[in-house]
């Protein structure tokens with residue numbers, strides 16, 4: 001896989017323009033091809049563990065809801081740091097253009113193996129989470145299965161995304177229900193969330 005990555009300002013424009021119009025964007029070839037390849041090699045080395053639902057003591061392993069395996073990104077690791085730096089640029093730009101007040105970004109690698117899925121859900125509920133924008137970046141191409149399906153607020157199908165290395169999806173966390181259909185081929189991605197700074201009942205990031 002190789003492609004020419006645009007200038008930073010073109011990149012930001014390609015993401016921001018559709019996002020501003022519709023609250024979500026699906027952009028192919030959205031991270032540099034060599035970075036994508038390095039992240040893919042990196043995730044293959046990681047110890048991934050079964051993902052849970054909820055946080056802060058309410059963390060549950062719920063295999064009815066999701067079956068992926070995850071590992072949080074760590075800014076001390078050079079390749080992961082590069083990805084986080086790129087997302088920091090996006091954060092800055094989103095704050096300037098859309099006044100979102102994002103202060104922070106958290107992200108994890110995820111692996112969906114054959115049969116793994118994530119049922120339809122929202123990443124945040126108004127007043128119950130600091131997650132503002134959800135991001136998913138795909139690290140490998142899959143022939144079939146594992147599509148991300150995005151719905152609108154009326155539960156109408158908006159977009160079905162076939163994972164492809166370098167594709168980035170960004171959407172408003174509390175607005176778009178979405179699901180991951182059962183994977184056939186093993187599928188690697190980075191799911192991340194930009195957050196803002198309101199504490200809710202004294203906690204910075206309660207369960208979603």
Ligand SMILES: O=C(O)CCC(=O)C(=O)O
Pocket residue numbers: 110118123136147148178179180189191
């Ligand atoms: O991997 C995807 O396409 C979406 C994952 C997701 O919805 C999540 O981790 O919350």
Ligand SMILES: [Fe+2]
Pocket residue numbers: 121122123134178
């Ligand atoms: Fe999600």
